[in-house]
Structures are given as C-alpha cells and as structure tokens.
Amino acid sequence: MDSKNKQQNDQKKSTKSNGNSKSQSNQTKSTSSTKKQKQARFGEEHEGKLLEFFVEEVKDIYFAEHEALKALKKMEKAATSKALKDSIVQHHGETEEQIKRLEQVFELLGEKPSKKKCEGILGIIKDGESVIEDTDDNTMVRDAAIIIASQKIEHYEITSYGSLAELARTLGKDDLAELLEVTLEEEKQTDVTLTILAEESINEDASNE
Ligand SMILES: [Fe+2]
Numbered sequence: 001m002d003s004k005n006k007q008q009n010d011q012k013k014s015t016k017s018n019g020n021s022k023s024q025s026n027q028t029k030s031t032s033s034t035k036k037q038k039q040a041r042f043g044e045e046h047e048g049k050l051l052e053f054f055v056e057e058v059k060d061i062y063f064a065e066h067e068a069l070k071a072l073k074k075m076e077k078a079a080t081s082k083a084l085k086d087s088i089v090q091h092h093g094e095t096e097e098q099i100k101r102l103e104q105v106f107e108l109l110g111e112k113p114s115k116k117k118c119e120g121i122l123g124i125i126k127d128g129e130s131v132i133e134d135t136d137d138n139t140m141v142r143d144a145a146i147i148i149a150s151q152k153i154e155h156y157e158i159t160s161y162g163s164l165a166e167l168a169r170t171l172g173k174d175d176l177a178e179l180l181e182v183t184l185e186e187e188k189q190t191d192v193t194l195t196i197l198a199e200e201s202i203n204e205d206a207s208n209e
Contacts, residue, residue, distance in 0.1 A: 054167050055109060059116035061160045062102045068153050069095050071125045075146050078132050083197055084143050091190050098183045105176055124152045140206035147198045154191045161187060
C-alpha cells in the first residue's frame with residue numbers, strides 16, 4: 001500500500017471509530033494498532049529479504065569484475081591495434097577502481113567483500129575467448145572480435161549496476177546508489193568508446209583484410 005492510500009485508509013478507520021461508543025473505539029484502536037504492527041513487521045521482513053538479495057547481487061558483480069579483469073589482460077595481449085590496446089589498458093585501470101568501489105559498498109553494508117560465482121559472466125567471457133581463438137593473430141578481424149566480446153561483458157555490467165543502483169534507492173541507501181552510479185557511467189562510457197573505435201576504424205580495416 002502506498003503512503004497516500006495508507007493515509008486515506010487510516011483516516012477511514014478513525015472516522016469509523018469516532019462514530020462508536022468509547023469501549024468500541026478503544027477496541028478498534030487496539031485492533032488497528034495490532035494490524036499496523038503486523039504490517040510493519042511484514043514490511044521489515046520483505047525489506048530484509050530485498051536487502052539480502054541486494055547483497056547477493058553485489059557479490060555477483062564483485063565476482064564478475066574480477067573475472068573481467070583477467071579477461072581484459074588476455075584481450076590486451078591478443079589485440080592488434082594500438083588504439084584498442086590503449087582503450088583496454090584504460091578500462092583495466094577503471095576496473096581496478098570499480099573493484100575498490102564495490103569494497104566500499106560492502107563496507108557500508110557492514111559486510112566482508114566476497115564473491116559469488118556467476119555462471120552468466122563466465123559464459124560470456126568463455127564465449128569471447130573462443131571467438132578470439134578462432135581469429136588470426138595480428139589481424140583487425142581479431143580486434144573486431146575483441147570489441148564484440150568486451151561489449152558483451154560491458155552490457156552485463158551495465159545491467160547489473162543499473163539494477164543495483166535502483167535497488168539501493170528502493171532500500172533507502174542513497175550513498176550506495178551514488179557509488180554504483182559512478183561505475184555505471186564509466187561502463188556506459190566504455191561501451192560508447194568501443195562502438196566509436198569499431199565504427200571509425202576497426203570494422204572497416206577488418207573488412208579490407
Ligand atoms: Fe567493470
């Protein structure tokens with residue numbers, strides 16, 4: 001029930017009790033306060049479950065960032081063009097900062113940083129590795145494959161951070177939401193940078209090989 005409806009409902013209850021005798025009114029009052037207590041407990045329980053789910057999802061993205069870091073190292077080695085290598089190196093540095101930011105999130109939650117294995121990100125990374133293996137060394141087709149693999153990882157992260165920031169706001173944890181939104185913007189920017197790189201040079205060069 002939203003607060004406006006709850007207010008209207010409470011007003012209705014109070015109007016009803018005013019029309020009754022004093023003892024009936026007291027009875028209604030106590031029934032109503034028991035009901036309110038029950039509702040509050042129900043709300044807390046549900047918020048508790050949502051918070052529990054939120055923490056699990058933070059562990060998931062914490063795992064994903066560490067896996068992405070390993071994947072970025074492999075991609076940097078495999079990349080052909082300097083422009084792509086530079087962009088990967090930059091994102092590697094950002095990812096290290098993003099991991100530290102998640103550690104701040106854990107601290108604010110009063111939790112120790114821990115990882116939850118996520119098959120989703122492992123699948124995306126494995127898929128990317130096999131695409132890279134299927135392309136030849138020192139080719140722009142290899143670079144085009146790396147960009148696609150990186151963007152798949154980015155989109156997983158954008159979805160995770162976007163959803164987590166929203167959940168943090170719902171839970172009234174604006175400080176956490178702000179931290180998550182800083183990373184969300186970085187991930188979106190990386191995605192744009194990779195698209196520009198593909199559109200402006202790499203895809204064209206790959207088509208001429
Ligand atoms: Fe990231």
